Amino acid sequence: MYLRILIIVCIYFVAAPASFAQEVLAHRITQALQKYVDSNQVAGINALVLKRGKIIYQASIGFSDRERQTPLQHDHIFRIASQTKAITCTGIMMLYEEGKLLLDDPIAKYIPAFKHMEVLKSYHAPDTSYTTVPAKKEITIRHLLTHTSGIGYAGIGSEEAKAIYAKADIPAGFEKRRIVLGDKMKALAQFPLLHEPGEAFTYGLSIDVLGYLIECISGKSLDDFFRERIFEPLGMQDTHFYLPKQKHERLVTLYTENEQAETMLQKNNYQHYPLVTTGTYYSGGAGLCSTIADYAVFLQALLQGGRQKEFRLLSPNSVRLMTSDQAPDVFLGGPDRIGFGFSVITKKGSVVGPWNEGTYAGGGYFGTHYWVDPNNEMIGLIYTQKHPNSSWEEIQSVFKAMAYGSFLKDDE
Known part of the structure; x- marks a missing residue:
């Protein structure tokens, strides 16, 4: 051995x-x-x-x-959980170098579900109800890369984020069920942002959204993209979802x-x-082992x-x-x-x-x-x-x- x-x-x-x-x-x-x-x-x-x-x-x-x-x-x-994030960001930069996206593009250009986002105005904990106001600006790819999009974390984030995202069973990234990233990221877009894009740092599912963006642009699952474009060329034989x-x-x-x-x-x-x-479920924010x-x-x-x-x-x-x-x-x-x-x-x-x-x-x-x-x-x-x-x-x-x-x- x-x-x-x-x-x-x-x-x-x-x-x-x-x-x-x-x-x-x-x-x-x-x-x-x-x-x-x-x-x-x-x-x-x-x-x-x-x-x-x-x-x-x-x-x-x-x-x-x-x-x-x-x-x-x-x-x-x-x-390795969140160490997945750096690899997903690398995938985004590979597509950026190929001219397939720009860092300040609105994410809605590629994933229309994120158009016309709302921002959380008030939250009522006893019944998890909330009120919203329209977002003043769109989420950009740069906002997602830097966790300034206003998207929080399911399961491990703020009380508001955990309760709101639970309404659609949004996962944090450690997933055993036969569900797919795209479905959950589009569901995530139906919920309010925790703050205006670009105005604060909120560690959350932003990089998972970018994982889905890689899938949308490349036409491959995030698993296949990582394996073909990163893991196999680098010789990373033991890194998997x-x-x-x-x-x-x-x-x-x-x-x-x-x-x-x-x-x-x-x-x-x-x-x-x-x-x-x-x-x-190929979570770009937390799914890898290595x-x-x-x-x-x-x-x-x-x-x-x-x-x-x-x-x-x-x-x-x-x-x-x-x-x-x-x-x-x-x-x-x-x-x-x-x-x-x-x-x-x-x-x-x-x-x-x-x-x-x-x-x-x-x-x-x-x-x-x-x-x-x-x-x-x-x-x-x-x-x-x-x-x-x-x-x-x-x-x-x-x-x-x-x-x-x-x-x-x-x-x-």
């Missing part, structure tokens, strides 16, 4: 020669992460750091399935925590959505200006657009800004932690996180499978601090 995993990883990246000092530092990171497993704060952790396209740290700690005592391996598959049966055993078990923050099995039935062999190595390949292509070996995913200019502040006048509640599918670290944000201005980052609902630091040609990823997890901010912060402290001293 170890040899097979090593071969898989080496197809993507070459491990950088490590000095004795670097090996000691890497061991310290592993020991630090191991403590979170030993103290029952997580069942397992996969972590990976790349520098100039070479692996400088990689570890699989703990268990993929703690109850069965299955050790976590590098090729185990995680629910729904896992092939032969890969089911590699899906990491999903955990949650009790009142004492101790890790326990997640008993909600939705956790098994990746194992549905007849799944048809390995840590697969997603690193995608990030490395962006870091290299949109190219991976002979395959050109995007132009450097499109990568620049995706990783720039695309909503400069919108209040986000913190120092960092929003690009297309990424948080973008500003000068103010760079003094909060070790990463540099211009770093872009993201993560997923079930405990996955990554960052790309162009200044240091560095990529870091850390994956768990637990929600909620009261230790998650600490775990990723410790990993990030130690990665920068360990590997950016002696190799310059």
Whole structure:
């Protein structure tokens, strides 16, 4: 098993020669992460750091399935949830480069259901009734890319959004039923926006709408578009909306925590959505599963200006657009800004932690996180499978601090 995993990883990246000092530092990171497993704060952790396209740290700690005592391996598959968003935004930019859309086009040009939108004026919680006023402007593709469209999140968003979207059974993205994205996105258009387009940031189903837009323009399902245009050319062999049966055993078990923050099995039935062999709901905002190595390949292509070996995913200019502040006048509640599918670290944000201005980052609902630091040609990823997890901010912060402290001293 170890040899097979090593071969898989080496197809993507070459491990950088490590000095004795670097090996000691890497061991310290592993020991630090191991403590979170030993103290029952997580069942397992996969972590990976790349520098100039070479692996400088990689570890699989703990268990993929703690109850069965299955050790976590590098090729185990995680629910990456909102990390899907960056891939969907990449698909939009591919169509933009091909002249098939413009970023400031109204979405109604392609999906007429979004014409003549209404904005929520008042909401009555006891019976979930509401009043609306006509929107003053149309939703554009740029609004959707930056979560400034006014569309909220089903299931995990505000109380108003959850209650209103439940009227049409709009899913958050983790779906086992045989329903299709287009039907639910057109149903979503019948409900009011939470604010005027472009006037505020609301994390929501905007990227799912863009997934449907890709389907409308390409004439393909989002699953087929991703596989043919992104995954197969990049060699991302283990990234799927729904896992092939032969890969089911590699899906990491999903955990949650009790009142004492101790890790326990997640008993909600939705956790098994990746194992549905007849799944048809291709959520552009949250639906994908992947390995840590697969997603690193995608990030490395962006870091290299949109190219991976002979395959050109995007132009450097499109990568620049995706990783720039695309909503400069919108209040986000913190120092960092929003690009297309990424948080973008500003000068103010760079003094909060070790990463540099211009770093872009993201993560997923079930405990996955990554960052790309162009200044240091560095990529870091850390994956768990637990929600909620009261230790998650600490775990990723410790990993990030130690990665920068360990590997950016002696190799310059």
